[in-house]
Amino acid sequence: MRRIYEPTAYGPLPDAGNYWRETASAPPRPHLQGMARAEFAVVGGGFTGLMAALRLAEAGADVALLEAGQPGWGASGRNGGFCCLGGAARTGDDLIRRHGAEDAQRYFDAERGAVDLVAETLERLAIDADTHSRGETLLAHRPRDWAALRARAGTVAQRYGVTPELIAPEALADRGMASPAFHGGLTVPVGFALNPLKYTLGLAHAAQEAGARLHGDSPVTAITPEGGGYRLETPQGTLAARRLLIATNGYSSDDLPPALAGRYLPVQSNILVTRPLSDDEIAAQGWSTGQMCYDSRHLLHYFRLMPDRRFLFGMRGSLRTTPASLTEAEGIARTDFEAMFPEWMHVETPHFWSGLVCLSRRLTPFAGPLPGMESAFAAMAYHGNGVAMACFAGTLLADLALGRRPSRPVPQLMQAPLKRFPLGRWRRAILPLAYRWYGWQDRG
Numbered sequence: 242m243r244r245i246y247e248p249t250a251y252g253p254l255p256d257a258g259n260y261w262r263e264t265a266s267a268p269p270r271p272h273l274q275g276m277a278r279a280e281f282a283v284v285g286g287g288f289t290g291l292m293a294a295l296r297l298a299e300a301g302a303d304v305a306l307l308e309a310g311q312p313g314w315g316a317s318g319r320n321g322g323f324c325c326l327g328g329a330a331r332t333g334d335d336l337i338r339r340h341g342a343e344d345a346q347r348y349f350d351a352e353r354g355a356v357d358l359v360a361e362t363l364e365r366l367a368i369d370a371d372t373h374s375r376g377e378t379l380l381a382h383r384p385r386d387w388a389a390l391r392a393r394a395g396t397v398a399q400r401y402g403v404t405p406e407l408i409a410p411e412a413l414a415d416r417g418m419a420s421p422a423f424h425g426g427l428t429v430p431v432g433f434a435l436n437p438l439k440y441t442l443g444l445a446h447a448a449q450e451a452g453a454r455l456h457g458d459s460p461v462t463a464i465t466p467e468g469g470g471y472r473l474e475t476p477q478g479t480l481a482a483r484r485l486l487i488a489t490n491g492y493s494s495d496d497l498p499p500a501l502a503g504r505y506l507p508v509q510s511n512i513l514v515t516r517p518l519s520d521d522e523i524a525a526q527g528w529s530t531g532q533m534c535y536d537s538r539h540l541l542h543y544f545r546l547m548p549d550r551r552f553l554f555g556m557r558g559s560l561r562t563t564p565a566s567l568t569e570a571e572g573i574a575r576t577d578f579e580a581m582f583p584e585w586m587h588v589e590t591p592h593f594w595s596g597l598v599c600l601s602r603r604l605t606p607f608a609g610p611l612p613g614m615e616s617a618f619a620a621m622a623y624h625g626n627g628v629a630m631a632c633f634a635g636t637l638l639a640d641l642a643l644g645r646r647p648s649r650p651v652p653q654l655m656q657a658p659l660k661r662f663p664l665g666r667w668r669r670a671i672l673p674l675a676y677r678w679y680g681w682q683d684r685g
């Protein structure tokens with residue numbers, strides 16, 4: 242596996258403090274053993290791969306999924322649980338400029354459809370994932386951003402067909418959103434928060450019930466064309482499949498398959514979770530809302546008070562993954578948490594963890610065929626916003642592999658082949674410059 246971060250990024254250390262692992266578990270899926278065959282092979286057991294496997298199995302297809310860890314080992318079992326609009330790292334205006342108004346609107350519809358898909362899936366499969374929050378609230382981190390939020394309300398209404406709500410700076414405290422760090426807000430009534438691991442494990446269970454064979458602890462180490470299909474090697478078994486679906490996102494390798502080399506860029510995101518807060522502590526800060534929120538920075542923070550009274554606080558991670566960089570990143574997250582929620586300065590944050598999200602060169606998600614590979618498809622690059630979009634893309638991936646018309650309109654911008662980043666395997670070197678540029682734009 243040719244991966245671009247330090248080996249620590251792909252080991253247990255970044256996930257060691259993951260709070261979700263205390264809230265849900267499932268019996269481990271057995272590793273692939275010996276020689277096996279399937280019509281469809283899915284590589285990766287996160288939202289993308291599991292949604293694809295579920296859809297394939299429900300269509301009556303013969304499908305085997307290979308996951309290097311256990312289902313939910315990657316970002317799907319580590320994220321903040323914000324099921325919301327998003328998936329691209331471009332503004333709506335930018336998408337319209339680059340892809341035309343029609344296709345951009347198809348993308349806005351897909352964002353909304355992706356959130357609906359998760360809600361429908363939770364209901365249909367009776368997955369209890371501790372949902373809360375009515376839509377998502379964006380908070381101005383500088384007084385001047387309040388004006389930008391007011392302008393944004395109009396375009397949100399137009400693009401997503403909903404009525405957003407503006408919250409004036411002086412009204413934040415009444416809404417249980419008191420903090421010296423925020424200067425007004427905009428609530429977009431689309432989306433909700435969930436426990437991502439409960440959701441992932443629910444998808445895994447449903448895919449298996451529908452007939453998909455799920456294998457954990459089965460890292461694919463080689464993919465070679467064979468007899469009109471593919472041969473996938475794992476340490477203890479080999480899978481021969483006619484069609485291949487790659488769903489490895491931030492944990493991808495440049496050689497699995499080589500068609501991905503240099504065409505995706507993993508980036509770290511980190512989360513802190515507090516111990517349960519008392520009523521007095523919640524009152525002291527004045528933060529009692531169950532809304533999921535994020536701030537108006539490019540390098541944003543995302544946070545929510547969860548139903549169990551713990552507070553989740555997330556932000557971008559560091560540029561390297563070593564034991565020292567993880568400790569340093571935890572310190573940075575803690576400093577930002579204390580600055581935004583000063584009354585909780587004394588509150589312990591026993592949980593800290595990190596995971597990899599994935600960018601594409603075009604800064605838009607991808608779901609489509611892999612160039613130069615017959616019957617091989619991939620979906621990835623949700624730019625840190627994959628709870629909803631990965632589920633949409635996973636379903637689309639299955640439809641593409643089945644050769645059937647997708648059930649929802651698909652934006653063309655998601656199907657353009659992944660473009661290569663400059664610097665090849667050294668492409669991570671782009672990030673310090675990008676972070677510095679965005680940090681400069683975000684300054685107070």
Ligand SMILES: Cc1cc2nc3c(=O)[nH]c(=O)nc-3n(C[C@H](O)[C@H](O)[C@H](O)COP(=O)(O)OP(=O)(O)OC[C@H]3O[C@@H](n4cnc5c(N)ncnc54)[C@H](O)[C@@H]3O)c2cc1C
Pocket residue numbers: 242284285286287288289290307308309310311313314315316317318319320321322323324325459460461462488489490491492493494497509510511512543555594595596597598620621623624625626627628629630631
């Ligand atoms: C800390 C953090 C916070 C986030 N917060 C949010 C949020 O609040 N809202 C939101 O919308 N998004 C969020 N995201 C992003 C979101 O989690 C991802 O976009 C989404 O989970 C991607 O799903 P996936 O299935 O494509 O990838 P993953 O869940 O990463 O799954 C990929 C899987 O592929 C497996 N794999 C890789 N290589 C191989 C191989 N060779 N053989 C077998 N298996 C392999 C990995 O083990 C991994 O389990 C967050 C991400 C992180 C890390």
